[in-house]
Structure formats: structure tokens, C-alpha cells
Amino acid sequence: MFKEILIRMIQGKRTFKYPKGPAPVLPGKFKGRPYIDSALCDVNCNSCSDACPVDAINSQTKTIDLGNCLFCNDCTDACHSKAIVFTKDYRLSVRDRNDLIIHPEQKEIELAKELNQQMKRIFGRSLTLRQVSAGGCGACEADVNVLGTIGWDLGRFGIKFAASPRHADGLLVTGPVTKNMELALKKTYDAIPEPKIVIVVGACAISGGLYKDHPQANKGVESIIPVDLFIPGCPPNPLTILDGLLRLLGRV
Amino acid sequence: MAAINHTFTPINNTSAIPLEKIPVLAVDDFMQSILKSVQKSHRISSYFGVATDKIDTTLLYVILSDDDENRLFVGRTEITGGSFPSLTALCPQIHLFEREIAEQFGLQPIGHPWLKPVRYTRNKTSPVEPAVGDFYRIDGDQIHEVAVGPVHAGIIEPGHFRFQCNGEKVLHLEIALGFQHRGIEEALIGGPDKKTIHYMETAAGDTTIGHTTTYCQIIEALSHTKKTARAQVLSGIALELERLANHIGDLGALSGDVGFLPTASFCGRIRGDFLNCTGLLCGNRFGRGFIKPSGLGSDIDSTTVDTLLKKIIVLTKETKDAISLLWSNQSVMARFEDTGLLTGQQAIELGVVGVAARASGLSRDARLNHPSGVFRFFQMHTCTVDSGDVFARAYIRWLEIEQSIDFIIKQLTSLPDGSVTPSSNDLDKNCLSVAINEGWRGEICHVAITGENGQFVRYKIVDPSFHNWYALAEAVKNQEISDFPLCNKSFNLSYCGHDL
Ligand code: SF4
Numbered sequence: 001m002f003k004e005i006l007i008r009m010i011q012g013k014r015t016f017k018y019p020k021g022p023a024p025v026l027p028g029k030f031k032g033r034p035y036i037d038s039a040l041c042d043v044n045c046n047s048c049s050d051a052c053p054v055d056a057i058n059s060q061t062k063t064i065d066l067g068n069c070l071f072c073n074d075c076t077d078a079c080h081s082k083a084i085v086f087t088k089d090y091r092l093s094v095r096d097r098n099d100l101i102i103h104p105e106q107k108e109i110e111l112a113k114e115l116n117q118q119m120k121r122i123f124g125r126s127l128t129l130r131q132v133s134a135g136g137c138g139a140c141e142a143d144v145n146v147l148g149t150i151g152w153d154l155g156r157f158g159i160k161f162a163a164s165p166r167h168a169d170g171l172l173v174t175g176p177v178t179k180n181m182e183l184a185l186k187k188t189y190d191a192i193p194e195p196k197i198v199i200v201v202g203a204c205a206i207s208g209g210l211y212k213d214h215p216q217a218n219k220g221v222e223s224i225i226p227v228d229l230f231i232p233g234c235p236p237n238p239l240t241i242l243d244g245l246l247r248l249l250g251r252v
Numbered sequence: 253m254a255a256i257n258h259t260f261t262p263i264n265n266t267s268a269i270p271l272e273k274i275p276v277l278a279v280d281d282f283m284q285s286i287l288k289s290v291q292k293s294h295r296i297s298s299y300f301g302v303a304t305d306k307i308d309t310t311l312l313y314v315i316l317s318d319d320d321e322n323r324l325f326v327g328r329t330e331i332t333g334g335s336f337p338s339l340t341a342l343c344p345q346i347h348l349f350e351r352e353i354a355e356q357f358g359l360q361p362i363g364h365p366w367l368k369p370v371r372y373t374r375n376k377t378s379p380v381e382p383a384v385g386d387f388y389r390i391d392g393d394q395i396h397e398v399a400v401g402p403v404h405a406g407i408i409e410p411g412h413f414r415f416q417c418n419g420e421k422v423l424h425l426e427i428a429l430g431f432q433h434r435g436i437e438e439a440l441i442g443g444p445d446k447k448t449i450h451y452m453e454t455a456a457g458d459t460t461i462g463h464t465t466t467y468c469q470i471i472e473a474l475s476h477t478k479k480t481a482r483a484q485v486l487s488g489i490a491l492e493l494e495r496l497a498n499h500i501g502d503l504g505a506l507s508g509d510v511g512f513l514p515t516a517s518f519c520g521r522i523r524g525d526f527l528n529c530t531g532l533l534c535g536n537r538f539g540r541g542f543i544k545p546s547g548l549g550s551d552i553d554s555t556t557v558d559t560l561l562k563k564i565i566v567l568t569k570e571t572k573d574a575i576s577l578l579w580s581n582q583s584v585m586a587r588f589e590d591t592g593l594l595t596g597q598q599a600i601e602l603g604v605v606g607v608a609a610r611a612s613g614l615s616r617d618a619r620l621n622h623p624s625g626v627f628r629f630f631q632m633h634t635c636t637v638d639s640g641d642v643f644a645r646a647y648i649r650w651l652e653i654e655q656s657i658d659f660i661i662k663q664l665t666s667l668p669d670g671s672v673t674p675s676s677n678d679l680d681k682n683c684l685s686v687a688i689n690e691g692w693r694g695e696i697c698h699v700a701i702t703g704e705n706g707q708f709v710r711y712k713i714v715d716p717s718f719h720n721w722y723a724l725a726e727a728v729k730n731q732e733i734s735d736f737p738l739c740n741k742s743f744n745l746s747y748c749g750h751d752l
Binding site (some may be wrong): 003004007008010011014026027028029030031051052053054070071072073074130131132133134135136137138139140141142143144145146148149150151161163164175176178179180181183184188210211214215216217234235237238 | 371372373374381382402403405406407408409410430431432433434435438439446447450451454455456457458460514517518520521523524527528531532534535536537538540541549550556570573574577580581746747748
């Protein structure tokens with residue numbers, strides 16, 4: 001008992017000051033929103049789009065679709081003129097799928113707007129989600145899970161995860177939606193009372209990611225049920241996920 | 253000690269041999285040799301089919317590990333027609349491999365006692381719904397059935413568990429997986445291409461380093477390239493960081509499952525900090541983009557080395573504090589001890605690997621039995637505990653945490669110089685290559701077979717979970733059903749690593 005108390009004191013208070021204070025420091029090599037410098041880009045060169053494992057780069061328009069992107073660096077490694085840089089901007093979540101397309105020279109994403117007034121009145125201070133992994137590899141799940149730890153302490157924003165869809169206000173889905181999970185996802189969605197919201201986390205859940213052309217998987221959640229918030233990454237950093245959730249609730 | 257195996261061909265870990273050096277045995281000889289080897293305490297690391305040009309002919313390959321003598325063997329046979337003899341009744345550890353061959357190649361394993369789909373792979377003519385169909389069932393007035401999943405109560409991957417219970421007591425558990433099946437092995441055929449390494453990174457997302465390291469060793473063997481000493485050491489560090497994050501997370505989760513919140517919350521945070529250490533190495537907390545064939549995605553400078561070292565030293569103390577609470581708390585120990593027993597004999601019969609095997613007293617650790625990369629030069633010792641219960645599986649993790657921290661600090665303080673830039677080369681044609689590593693859950697085994705032009709005609713992945721899921725079903729027998737979450741967590745197996 002005394003040992004527990006002592007160690008509790010040594011471990012200290014660990015909850016981040018964010019969002020009121022500064023965000024936790026991200027590692028130097030962290031990859032956030034990409035920036036495409038058209039002054040450096042040779043439009044006739046397709047090295048980046050050829051290197052991209054998920055065809056996230058449109059070779060004509062030189063846009064990057066963050067809904068597909070794995071943030072893998074294969075394009076930056078392939079680019080001879082260093083025209084693509086991944087900045088440290090961790091804010092990536094959007095409400096409209098098209099806002100994930102990054103154009104050359106684009107420096108800001110049209111970040112997620114908060115829920116409409118009525119929805120915000122219902123969910124703004126208490127949002128209970130049901131999580132469904134539908135072919136997720138475990139990484140997006142882990143980075144969502146980590147938000148429940150003392151550092152992030154998701155509970156302080158009134159966001160929690162429920163063990164039954166009947167107790168939930170919405171769904172948080174990861175994975176491309178494998179054919180074998182399609183029915184379970186639909187059933188879970190149907191079991192949530194109206195009004196409800198759907199949040200998708202990670203490249204797989206947004207577009208199918210690496211698995212989008214597989215006969216065993218779908219092209220992400222939107223092909224099955226309507227989506228309210230897209231959080232890109234492979235996996236997104238917990239900070240990116242939290243930023244998205246808080247934007248939806250109008251808290252940042 | 254096991255005698256030399258004459259019929260199967262010896263092969264070194266992380267090496268390649270031409271296919272012509274692997275004789276195609278007659279089916280009976282092949283099956284008998286497997287049985288004999290297993291009697292000599294060899295273990296089946298992999299067993300899989302390979303399609304041929306001829307429609308009614310399939311090749312079967314087996315990889316056997318002789319852990320005592322640090323050797324691997326490969327054997328093959330040719331199956332014509334629609335069936336092959338099942339060995340499951342005599343050699344239980346082969347049961348899931350045979351089911352997989354049946355599912356992937358439409359071959360009937362004659363005599364298999366419980367032939368069911370593994371991943372409920374759909375085909376156009378008969379869509380199979382996962383977990384629909386026969387379950388082992390016990391009848392009786394006092395028996396009830398509990399069905400759980402695919403969607404579970406937490407933030408976790410999907411799977412289906414079907415319990416037969418008498419009151420609180422679990423008489424039988426059948427686990428039906430396949431919900432996560434994404435078709436990875438199918439997509440790897442014809443590679444390697446620009447997608448291949450990303451499939452490895454996401455085969456089991458929490459084992460990114462384990463699977464990519466193993467894949468890269470295959471490519472290095474087939475292309476006669478290798479990582480520099482520096483790259484090998486750094487990839488070893490990444491592997492141990494992955495082990496640390498997961499083991500610490502698991503101990504926290506076990507603690508949470510028995511309602512002991514201090515360790516649960518401390519470990520949850522510390523786990524994140526170890527993931528951040530991997531983030532420092534390469535920018536991604538799971539090590540995406542770090543391990544590449546014959547090199548690394550990025551190097552670290554001396555300031556990062558210092559930062560890492562400082563961080564790890566602080567974390568070491570915090571980890572010790574947090575976890576030591578478990579062993580001195582009676583209510584925790586009362587729940588851990590004698591729960592979810594898996595005897596050494598069961599573990600041997602089921603071919604269990606990794607933490608679960610070592611917790612049942614088996615000395616199975618690829619870092620020692622089949623060392624590759626930096627582990628050839630730095631010997632790890634295998635930690636074992638005999639009791640086979642939740643406590644053993646928890647305590648093994650603790651012992652390994654201490655060892656991994658030690659390893660990382662030693663390696664970081666004596667990092668060799670050199671470049672880590674990847675190089676590439678054509679792959680050998682018509683060869684087989686095998687690579688085995690000790691991921692944090694246990695043995696990861698990859699086998700590649702190349703064709704006429706050096707492309708993969710088959711790439712077989714065996715995640716440790718594939719060996720171990722059945723052991724979980726055994727361990728919960730005669731337990732209270734309320735202890736299932738605890739038992740499950742003590743194995744903490746991968747759904748997607750199994751389903752691929
Ligand atoms: S970072 Fe994104 S856009 Fe660039 S190659 Fe990787 S997946 Fe494609």
C-alpha cells in the first residue's frame with residue numbers, strides 16, 4: 001500500500017497540458033502535412049508517383065491524396081529535386097474527403113469544422129464511441145488506445161469508448177473493411193441509435209490504403225457507411241487523432 | 253540429442269538455396285520424415301503449398317527447426333490429385349497448417365479430425381461467411397454456449413470465440429478467426445515490388461520491425477547483399493524497442509484486467525514512451541520505413557543517440573517501479589497464479605512459440621536458437637519459467653524487459669560506424685530462402701520461393717500467433733469464463749498476423 005503511494009508520487013502527474021498548453025513534442029523525423037514546391041518540381045518527371053506504393057500522387061496534377069498516403073517517404077526519397085517535404089504539421093483531419101488532396105504550394109488544410117449546433121449540443125460534452133477494427137493491422141488501434149492513457153487522458157474531454165453499440169453515439173473505424181468484417185460493421189452501425197457519427201482513422205479506413213485493390217477488402221469505410229470525420233496517417237500520431245476529435249467537438 | 257536428419261535438406265537461417273538442391277520426396281517418405289523429425293523434437297516452423305503449372309499438382313514444403321542443435325531443414329513433396337495424408341492425429345502442431353493448405357489449394361487432408369476454414373477465404377462460387385457453420389458443441393441441460401465477437405468490447409481487432417460452459421466453468425473454447433483477412437500472401441506473388449515492404453510493415457502492425465527485419469533478410473540472402481554492422485545493430489535495437497513497448501503494454505493491460513490500476517496506468521504511459529523511442533529512431537512510433545533490404549530508411553546522429561540513452565535510463569527506473577508493484581501485490585498474484593495453465597507437454601505438442609512457450613518451461617527463442625543479424629555477435633539468454641500460468645507469461649515479459657533494456661543500452665553506447673544506405677541487386681532465380689527471427693510474441697518465419705525471373709512465386713509468412721492461438725483455447729479449459737480476458741491478454745496474440 002505504502003509502496004503504491006510512494007511510486008504514485010514518484011511517477012507524478014503526467015497528463016499533457018495540451019490543448020490549453022503546448023502540444024507534446026514530436027520527434028525530429030516526424031512526418032506531418034506534405035508540402036509540394038512547384039518551383040522545384042519538374043512537371044515531366046514522374047519519379048514520385050512511380051515510387052508511391054499506393055498511387056497517392058497524381059502524376060498530372062502533382063497532388064497528394066492524404067487519404068491514401070502512408071507517409072512512407074518513398075516519394076521524397078525518389079524525388080531528385082527535393083520538391084516534396086513532409087512538414088511537422090500534425091493537424092490533418094477533415095470533414096470532407098476532398099480536402100485531403102494536397103495541391104502544389106498548398107500550406108493549409110481545410111481542417112475539420114465542428115459539428116452543427118444541434119449535434120454539438122448532444123455530443124459536445126459527452127461523446128461515447130464504439131470502436132470497430134475492420135482489417136486494421138493493430139497500429140491505428142494502438143494509437144487510438146493510447147489516448148486513453150494518463151498522458152492524453154481522453155476522458156477529460158468527455159470522450160470514451162463503449163463496450164456495446166447500444167451505448168454509443170458513434171463509431172470509430174480502422175482498417176480497409178475486409179469482406180469478412182463488412183457485415184459486422186454494418187450491424188454495429190445499425191445498432192447505434194440516431195443521431196450518430198462515424199470517424200475513420202488511418203489510410204486503410206479512409207481509402208482502403210495498401211489494400212484498396214484487394215478482392216478481400218473494400219475501399220475503406222465510406223464505401224459501406226457515411227463518414228463524418230477523416231483522420232489520415234499510417235497510423236496517425238495520437239496527437240493527430242486527438243486534434244481531429246477535438247476539432248469535431250469544437251474544442252480546439 | 254537429435255540425430256542428423258537424412259531426408260530433409262539442411263539450410264541456414266537467413267540463407268538461400270537453389271530449388272534443385274531440395275529433393276522432391278515421395279509423399280509417404282515426406283510424411284514419415286516429418287513425423288520422425290517431430291519425434292526427435294524438431295518443430296514445424298512452416299508448412300505450405302505452392303501452386304505449379306499443372307492444374308492438379310501442388311508442391312508441399314516444410315521447414316523444420318531443430319532448436320537444440322540450431323539447425324533448420326527444408327523438405328518438399330509433390331501432390332497430384334485432390335488430397336494429401338493428414339498428420340494431425342499423430343502430430344497436433346501441424347493441424348492449422350493442414351487446414352490452411354486445404355483452404356488455399358482445395359486439397360483434402362485425409363484423416364484431419366476437425367477440418368474447418370482458417371480465414372474463411374471467399375471464392376466466387378461459394379461465399380463463406382466467417383464463423384458461420386459447425387462449432388464443437390457439448391449437449392446437456394446444464395451446458396450453455398457463449399458466443400463473443402467478432403467485434404469486441406475494447407479497442408481491439410476482431411475474432412470470434414465460442415465457449416461451451418457448465419456454469420462458470422469453460423469446458424471448451426473454439427476460436428474462429430479470418431475476419432482480418434486482407435489477402436497479403438496472394439498479393440506478394442510476383443513481387444518484390446514497391447508495395448511489398450509495406451505489406452510486411454502492416455502484416456501485424458504491432459510487429460512491424462519483426463516482420464520487416466525478417467523480410468529484408470530474405471531479400472538480402474536472395475540478392476547477396478547485407479546490412480553493415482551499424483545497420484544490423486540499429487535494426488536489433490529497433491526489434492528490442494518493439495519488444496519493450498509491447499511487453500510493457502501487456503503487463504499494464506494484465507494489471508488492468510485484474511483491476512490493479514497503478515501499474516495499468518503507469519505502464520500505459522511508459523509503453524507510449526518506448527514507442528516514442530522508436531519514433532526518435534525513424535520518425536514513426538511503429539518503425540514504419542526504418543528497416544530496408546541491406547540498409548535502413550534513415551540513420552541517427554550522435555545527439556539522437558544521447559537523447560535516446562538518457563530517455564531509456566529514466567524509463568528503466570520508472571518501468572522497474574511500475575512493474576515491481578505487481579509481484580508484491582497479493583491480490584494481483586492471487587489472480588495470476590494457477591490461472592490459464594498450459595503445461596510444457598501441451599506446449600510441445602501444439603508447437604507453441606515465444607513468450608507462451610518459455611512460460612511453459614520450453615527454451616525456445618530464435619535469438620538464441622537461430623540467431624541472425626546482431627544476435628550472432630551478442631548472445632541473449634533465454635528466460636524460462638515453468639509454471640505455465642498467467643503469472644509465468646507475465647513474469648517472462650518482465651525478465652525479457654530487463655534483458656532488452658540492457659541490450660539496447662550496451663548497443664547504443666558502442667554503435668559501430670558505417671553507412672546504412674540500402675543497396676539493391678537482382679534476386680537469385682529458382683531459389684528458396686528462409687528467415688527466422690524472435691519477434692516480441694515469438695518466432696516469425698518467412699519463406700520465399702523465386703521463379704524463372706527472380707520474382708516470388710510464393711511468399712509464406714508465419715506469424716507466431718499462427719502457432720499459438722490453439723494454445724489459448726487449451727489454457728482456458730476448466731477455467732472460469734470470467735478469467736478469459738486475463739488468459740487472452742497473457743497470450744496477446746495477433747488477429748491480423750494470423751489472418752494476413
Ligand atoms: S509518402 Fe505518401 S505520397 Fe509519398 S510515396 Fe509514401 S504513400 Fe505515396
